[in-house]
Amino acid sequence: METSLKAENEALKKRISELEAQLANRIGHASVSSRQSYPPPNVGEKSEVGLSLEEYKRYGRQMILPEIGIEGQMSLKRSRVLIVGAGGLGCPAAAYLAGAGVGALGIIDHDTVENSNLHRQIIHSTSRVGLPKVVSAITYLRDLNPHPNYIPHIEPLTTENALQIMAEYDLVLDCTDHPAIRYLINDVAVIMNIPIVSASALKTDGQLVVLNNPPGVGPCYRCIWPRPPPAESVIGCGEGGILGPVVGLMGVMQAIEAVKIITMNPVREVGRAEMTLFAAYGASPFRCLKMRGRKAGCVACGSPERVEEKITRESIESGRMDYVAFCGGSAGVRVLQPDERVSVAEYKRVMDSGVEHLLLDVRDRTQFGICQLAGSLSKFFHYALYTGLIRLDIPYTEFEASKYGDSEAGEIESKFQDQPKDRPVYVICRLGNDSQIVTRQLKEAGVFPNDRVFDIEGGITAWARSGVAGEFPEY
Numbered sequence: 001m002e003t004s005l006k007a008e009n010e011a012l013k014k015r016i017s018e019l020e021a022q023l024a025n026r027i028g029h030a031s032v033s034s035r036q037s038y039p040p041p042n043v044g045e046k047s048e049v050g051l052s053l054e055e056y057k058r059y060g061r062q063m064i065l066p067e068i069g070i071e072g073q074m075s076l077k078r079s080r081v082l083i084v085g086a087g088g089l090g091c092p093a094a095a096y097l098a099g100a101g102v103g104a105l106g107i108i109d110h111d112t113v114e115n116s117n118l119h120r121q122i123i124h125s126t127s128r129v130g131l132p133k134v135v136s137a138i139t140y141l142r143d144l145n146p147h148p149n150y151i152p153h154i155e156p157l158t159t160e161n162a163l164q165i166m167a168e169y170d171l172v173l174d175c176t177d178h179p180a181i182r183y184l185i186n187d188v189a190v191i192m193n194i195p196i197v198s199a200s201a202l203k204t205d206g207q208l209v210v211l212n213n214p215p216g217v218g219p220c221y222r223c224i225w226p227r228p229p230p231a232e233s234v235i236g237c238g239e240g241g242i243l244g245p246v247v248g249l250m251g252v253m254q255a256i257e258a259v260k261i262i263t264m265n266p267v268r269e270v271g272r273a274e275m276t277l278f279a280a281y282g283a284s285p286f287r288c289l290k291m292r293g294r295k296a297g298c299v300a301c302g303s304p305e306r307v308e309e310k311i312t313r314e315s316i317e318s319g320r321m322d323y324v325a326f327c328g329g330s331a332g333v334r335v336l337q338p339d340e341r342v343s344v345a346e347y348k349r350v351m352d353s354g355v356e357h358l359l360l361d362v363r364d365r366t367q368f369g370i371c372q373l374a375g376s377l378s379k380f381f382h383y384a385l386y387t388g389l390i391r392l393d394i395p396y397t398e399f400e401a402s403k404y405g406d407s408e409a410g411e412i413e414s415k416f417q418d419q420p421k422d423r424p425v426y427v428i429c430r431l432g433n434d435s436q437i438v439t440r441q442l443k444e445a446g447v448f449p450n451d452r453v454f455d456i457e458g459g460i461t462a463w464a465r466s467g468v469a470g471e472f473p474e475y
């Protein structure tokens with residue numbers, strides 16, 4: 001088992017280095033010149049960076065805008081932009097920045113393209129499933145515009161490499177979906193004096209904010225979010241779902257902000273940040289919030305005399321800053337002991353044995369409607385998942401009532417309440433995170449005998465992948 005995994009790894013590594021070599025040949029050497037200072041010293045001056053006749057034509061439609069002009073185009077050509085994450089945000093952002101003619105575009109990502117990415121990660125393609133996202137992205141971008149220097153970084157951004165990588169760029173786009181990486185990008189960008197265009201999207205909502213802009217003046221990520229959200233509340237696209245055009249829109253807006261920064265569009269209110277919130281299904285989808293300015297006590301950007309232990313190059317490189325621990329551990333929820341969980345194979349045996357039990361499916365009704373295990377009772381613990389408390393005095397939440405109507409929500413609730421309380425309960429969700437939280441809460445609330453509530457590890461996804469019950473859809 002281990003040997004085959006090792007062999008697979010070796011084969012993948014070999015394939016990646018082949019692809020990198022091909023890529024290097026096709027895009028020319030990804031030479032990395034020393035970083036320009038910010039703002040670029042020669043903005044607006046005629047410089048050594050000229051435009052070819054082909055480029056005049058290519059960028060003509062944007063160059064005739066007074067906001068861009070020839071000076072703006074030259075600034076774009078001199079700019080060096082790093083996109084962290086070639087996913088739903090990074091794809092459209094990269095496409096528009098490449099199209100706009102940035103000088104160098106670095107893309108960092110260690111994932112490979114998966115079929116479930118394609119509904120939103122528009123620069124990847126079905127034929128490139130399985131390839132590193134960076135390779136897939138650059139293949140597309142090179143075809144879109146051969147002029148920029150595309151710099152591949154097929155690796156995760158870590159405390160060991162972040163300072164070195166980000167030093168080569170003037171601007172960073174935070175297109176990640178994990179808080180630990182957001183904090184790392186922020187801290188390094190503050191040290192390196194580069195602005196951050198940060199966006200996020202989940203389900204049908206998105207947000208966008210420009211940070212550390214101008215560098216040394218505007219608030220940073222930590223000024224606005226000094227503490228990470230609780231690890232259990234961090235849900236990724238895999239679990240929470242995402243509407244493709246919503247994350248696409250946020251990525252496009254990141255490209256707009258990047259162009260504005262590069263072309264030196266004056267910051268509307270120096271030292272303040274503005275957050276744009278988007279809700280696709282909201283009555284008025286766009287809202288803008290004015291954020292406060294820098295915090296003197298911020299551990300990343302605050303004044304040294306006001307901060308006990310300021311984050312420095314040394315504290316990052318030495319590994320003293322443990323971003324994963326700061327954000328509450330690695331991905332995945334761990335709130336149960338091993339004996340409180342059963343594997344899908346163990347549950348299959350329970351199912352086959354005919355032992356009376358309750359299979360409680362805690363996914364929401366939309367997901368339950370996609371596919372479900374035979375005999376399961378659907379109940380979505382919206383309130384428990386968002387507050388960490390099961391409230392037996394609230395029969396069903398307003399959310400459930402608004403989504404399904406009072407009568408259906410009431411029906412689900414009374415079915416749940418009527419369950420015999422002496423039988424074992426098995427809790428299942430999509431990936432095995434929500435089910436752990438609900439299992440813990442059911443035990444604490446004493447709804448069922450404490451020693452007979454079990455979480456099904458890995459949820460419906462593990463059920464489908466393991467094939468314990470033949471073919472089953474994975475979504």
Ligand SMILES: [Zn+2]
Pocket residue numbers: 219220221222223224294295298299300301302
């Ligand atoms: Zn700060």
